[in-house]
Amino acid sequence: MTELQSIEQAKQDPLASMRLPEFRFLMAGRFTFIMALRMMATLVGWWLYELTGDPFAIGLVGLSEAIPAISLALYAGHVIDLSDKRSLLLKGVSFYLACGAALLTLSYTLGSTGQNNLLIGGIYAIIFCTGIIRSFTGPSFSAILAQMVPRPLLANAITWNQGVWLTASVTGHAAGGFIIATVHASGTLWVICTLIFIALFSLFQLLPKPASIKAGQQKTLESVKEGLRFVFRTKEVLGAMTLDLFAVLFGGLVAMVPVFAKDILKVGPIGFGWLNAAADIGAIIIILILTFFPMKKNQGRTLFFAVGGFGLCIILFALSRTFWISFTALLLSGVLDGISVVIRGTILQLKTPDEMRGRVMSVNSMFINSSNEIGQFESGVAARFLGVVPSVIFGGTMTLLVVFITWFKAPSLRKMHY
Template structure:
């Protein structure tokens, strides 16, 4: 199959962001997307900190680091197993209703943790079980959420809405850990109850969406539709290159999964210092998000994406070697800003080249890659830390991310040459 064109599929003049303010359902969707991502990140941070705190009572630093990584594995397993049917579900059923069912599952998991923590019944086994259930809900949530957004705006607003969708998810997903770090400094229970309220807001906004969210279903059996989605991702080299770059770079460079270990046993700064570390990526991501909102990337998008991933890897190495709190926070800020840049470009490129009838399945495959880079990346960091220690694991990941960047720039020239995001 021929390489996809990198020319803009839409007119060069795109309506301003103000036009989106007239789209009631899109505003509800955007609020739900931001709030839901914010809640999910707070929950993830609280579970990681609580797991490490419980494990350290009876285990060594390396063994406790491994158990923190196990939460990532518990969340990734259902994403891996359920993603293909989840993508087909998002392309067959009303996407709004699918999201509401997923929100109900997420609310149930965080409420369980809130009650167990408040009553003193939280345990390693419970955290792993909740991680698995949470991953199951997210497996269906991500494809439906990604595919619903483009249905809520006119075609001429699609490029602008994709950009703001990406900014909403990314800012919330990086600011969320900072807020989670501050909340767990007081009590993990506070973090869980806050997450419960945020999920409630997100579900309410989704419920109030009025536009039709039922996709046009392509003919064929479910297995044929799944195969069609996989073939599309494989043949569209920009799509495959973008999501696989994120997979391997973040899979190796997942230093943020080890922040509880660095805060307690490397930098010796405790729970409040942990909150400061968690705020580092948020600072960088917020600055870059504001810059992108004011000055969207007009050209050389592929090169900017590779530069972002390379900077991510270099900043991870600096963080691994730092013994100073200010330098560590600065390195994490650069890491967060670089991650925001690369993921913003990736998300926009993928959605622009994907037709609506396939968005659920393509988003599902992308979710596997993103889930692997995040949840499985946490597991990888825990395993490597078990043998190399937390410092060695973070340094190993940063160097690995740099190597992956160079390799993908060579293997995917179409991605490297991608130009405009319109």
């Protein structure tokens, strides 16, 4: 069998990247780490709403994390390209563990004292710190991927990476609701810290991943500008990032799920956990399908239809007063979001040179990941001024508008296939 035939055979194997031991360790660490983070997000949202009864307080969580994450994103990309990515990941996960331990300490020292203002302030301060850490860890997970997987297997590895992320997310959301109902805040934080420690152990098994650029090769400012120039010059990358940025900014309703669960659908913490998990369940289903039956053509056009359908699902969720209709709307939104995540992630990895992965992934983090937190803040502000239900309808409608505008403004993305 020739080398070319071996490569083609490997590309047809849906388990190809998972056969690499180091990639399995990375996925194990990513799974437990993301599960812990999603469980923490579920806990903090429910905890703050219990303490304040105000949806705006949940929105402020997103702002607290987004400010440092966005502010440091470009610098973080430069640092990632200059650093051993294994070492950087280990440091970031260790700091997250410290933040989890700090929240656990707050729950024991202030949780039953009635000093709610001090407790709420402490929670926001710790979430601010996680935003700093996230600006480094998120892009590092993406940048390290291409250093351990051969390029012919990269598309398969990206699909597995997204599948693991989404599976961890749904597990963290759903389990968070059940665990909160059973052992309350302190017990949930013990579980979170344990999961982060397991993630740290798994990532410790990775081999060193050397820097993409040498120290002193470029000044920091010039390095950052180079990453930005690449993103803005590569229209497919910019279009995919922009489309998802505004769709998540306006269409994300994670911040309002506690309000719908408690005040509108009246389902309590267990129902809240399932609603939080619904979109991720849908995404897992489609990721599994795409792993074994990958898209062969018209990926750009499919991306537009997926994001537009996502906006329609958000509007349906806002109008529903029945738990199962709401759950189904979120489930379908997850299916469509999963499709867009795979397409966008593949475009990004295939178009980015190895020596710029840290900077480009950080720009992506600033565009996409932080849009979740800004979207959370936007949801809180809109809910305060428009009301919870009208604010979610507004978000879904704006998502449809963004898709319509981008369809005409980014023809190269619409026509793209890989």
